[in-house]
Amino acid sequence: MTKKTPDTLRSARWFAPDDLRSFGHRSRMMQLGYAEEDFRGRPIIGVLNTWSELNTCHSHFRERVQDVKRGVAQAGGFAVEMPSLSVDESFTKPTSMLYRNLLAMETEEMIRSHPLDGVVLMGGCDKTTPGLVMGAISAGVPMIYLPAGPMLRGNYAGKILGSGSDAWKYWDERRAGNITDEEWLGVQGGIARSAGTCMTMGTASTMTAIADAMGLTLPGASSIPAVDSGHMRMSADCGRRITEMVWEDLTPDQIITDAACRNAAVVAMATGCSTNAVVHLIAMARRAGVNLTLDDLDALGRSTPLIANVRPSGKDYLMEDFYYAGGLRALMKQIEDRLDTSCLTVTGKTMGENLEGAQVFNDDVIRPLSNPVYKEGSLAVLRGNLCPDGAVIKPAACDPKYYQHEGPALVFDSYPEMKAAVDDEDLEITPDTVMVLRNAGPQGGPGFPEWGMLPIPKALIKQGHRDMLRISDARMSGTSYGACVLHVAPESFVGGPLALLRTGDIVRLDLDARRLDMLVPEEEIAARRAAWKAPEPRFGRGYGVMFSRHVSQADQGCDFDFLQSDYGRPTGEPDIF
Incomplete structure (x- = not known):
């Protein structure tokens, strides 16, 4: 009606x-x-386009916006393109995460201040999905998310390359002297061959899959490769559908419920999601008034098998293969009994209706529950005296021998200090050493950079080692892998326990018990705490000051306090005239 x-x-x-x-x-x-x-x-549809000449993931969006506008016109609406902050992942320093909340603010205010009846959100590069969705949730008008789609498989010398993941691997071999300059240049030119996001199950594919599973995209839209003609058709479909949604008054609050957020978390775990999913999913949920916690995510991870055999958690395949194998609809069909299929989606239908007819076409890419890639989900949440508010690890992407590990800490206070040390071939370090980088969290980074996959020291690489236990209050790229404990909260910069750890202290990880501890007597920890002094703020002016004063910690989603739903939601739009 x-x-x-x-x-x-x-x-x-x-x-x-x-x-x-x-x-x-x-x-x-x-x-x-x-x-x-x-x-x-007519419904006026805002097309929020995060295209930029420096955003390689979105280089096709200048054309795709025309497909969206065509669809809007066909459905009797009127489309207006509105450029939005692009927040590209590759070039934005110190980290694109610093600007996710700025994109969310811009999205909310652009919608609220303009004559828009509904919006199409064009994103895909890591922070654009949560940023756009968070802002649109708060604005409250009908919205649909248009994922950029993954790029084509990389290729060099007959070998398939996965963006990000293979960059780290080949860089280690480069540092070890195992590949030539010519080979290194060949990898550089072959690892990213088209428009679109990373074709591994990194943060970009994780977050678009989360938006899909939450019911915010057309069914399966997150899996379509960026340069596939089906992506053009999907874009036009988005234009037609958002126009219908306006007449139906189908707003985000009807879609993003507790059950929808649980569905998104279950699907994320089953795909082998990026560790960044934790921060973004919590932030998105809380914008909708859903109190999703780290403990909720850990519980879902324990009971959800990883069935997408896609790098880096999987061993063999990339997103293009995942699409040909049936895509996200097929994966969701495999775990349908673990989902609330009554949830409403942007189609106006339930998730169950959207999954009808979905099939798996390659059961090595999308595994059956009887043959998972990993028996539990992609992520685990740790607690302990090093991380009382939580930390995150990706067990499926690291060597199982580190699931239970004890070793001496080697602590770095800054990224430059760590970077210089790992290239020192005389560094005193063993495979049992626990490398620690601190002052890299939301405030310390600043902005929570992706520094958590600390490079393996050259001294160990030359001995043949390719993994070791690493701990940080930073994030890491979703395309990364290894025994990395991340998002330690509270962060060291604000006085979290990581600030009190010293080189030589013994650190213990017990994955089964979900514990991360420094084996230091409580009285010694108390003495160190009493002597600790807060560092100077990272910013003295501008947006950085706002960020530092209002950003929450990793376990709370790193949103601004004044933007969260419990801070206060507008009961109606202001009288603008």
């Missing part, structure tokens, strides 16, 4: 009244070359 009529459209407040303000609005639309028939009485 149609819930909206032309006179109750949100945009009608700008264009319908016979007053001076609306005269101005209509005249400026005419200045753009539009007649009143173009925009009056």
Whole structure:
């Protein structure tokens, strides 16, 4: 049943009244070359496009926006493209995570301040999915998410390359002197061959899969490769569907429920998700008033097998293979009994209806529950005297011998200090050593950079070692792998226990017990705490000051306190006229 009529459209407040303000609005639309028939009485759809000439993942979005606009027009709507903060992953320093919340703020305010009845969110590169979704949740108008899609498989000398994952592997071999300059350049040119996001199950594919599983995309849209013609058709479908959603008044609060967030977490675990999923999923859920916690995610991880054999948690395949094997719909069909299939989605149908007819076409890529890649989900949450508020590890992507480990800490206070040390071939270190990087969290980084996959020291690489236990209050790339404990909370920069650890202290990891501890007497820890002094703030002006004063810790999603739903939601839009 149609819930909206032309006179109750949100945009009608700008264009319908016979007053001076609306005269101005209509005249400026005419200045753009539009007649009143173009925009009056039709749903006005904002197409929030995160295209940028420095965002390689979104280099095809300049064309895709035309597909979206075509779909909107076919459904009787009027589309307007609105450029949004791109937050590219490759070039933004010190880290794109610093600007996720800025994109969320911009998205919310752009929607609220303009005559938009619904929005298509065009994203895909790591932080664009959570940033766009968080802002649109808070704005509350009908929205649909359009994933950028993964790039094609990498290739060099007949070998399939996975972006990110193979970069780390070949870099270690480069440092060990095992590959030539020519080979290194060949990998450089072959590892990223088209538009689209990383084709491993990194953060980009993880977050678009989460949006898909949450019901915010067209079914299976997250799996379509960026340069596939099906991606063009999906983009036009998004335009048609968002126009219908406006008439139906299908808003995000009807879709993003407790059950939808649980579904997203279960699917994330089954795909071998990025550790970054923890921070973003908690932030997205809490924008919708869903109190998702680290303990919730750990419980779901314990009971959800990893069935996507996609690098880096899987061993053999990439996202293009995953798509040909049936994509996310097929994976969700495999675990359908673990999902709440009654959840409403942007299609206006339930998840169960959207999964009808889904099939697996290659059961080595998308495994049956009887033959998982890993018996539990992708992530585990640790607690202990080093991380009382939690830390995250990706067991499926590290050597099982580190699941139970005890060794002496080698502590670095900064990234430059660590980087210099790992290239010292005379560094005194053993495979049992636990490398620690601190002052790299949300405030210390600043911005929570992806420094947590600490490089294996050259001295150990030359001995043939390729993994070791590493601990940090930083994040790591979703394309990374190894025995890395991340997101230690509270972070050391604000006085978390990691700040009190010293080189030589014994650290114990017990994955089964979900424990991470320093084996230091309590009285000694108390004495160190009393002597600890807070470092100077990282920022002295601008957005950085806002970030430092208002960002929450990793276990809370790193959102700004004043943007979370429990801070206060608008009961209605302000009288803007």
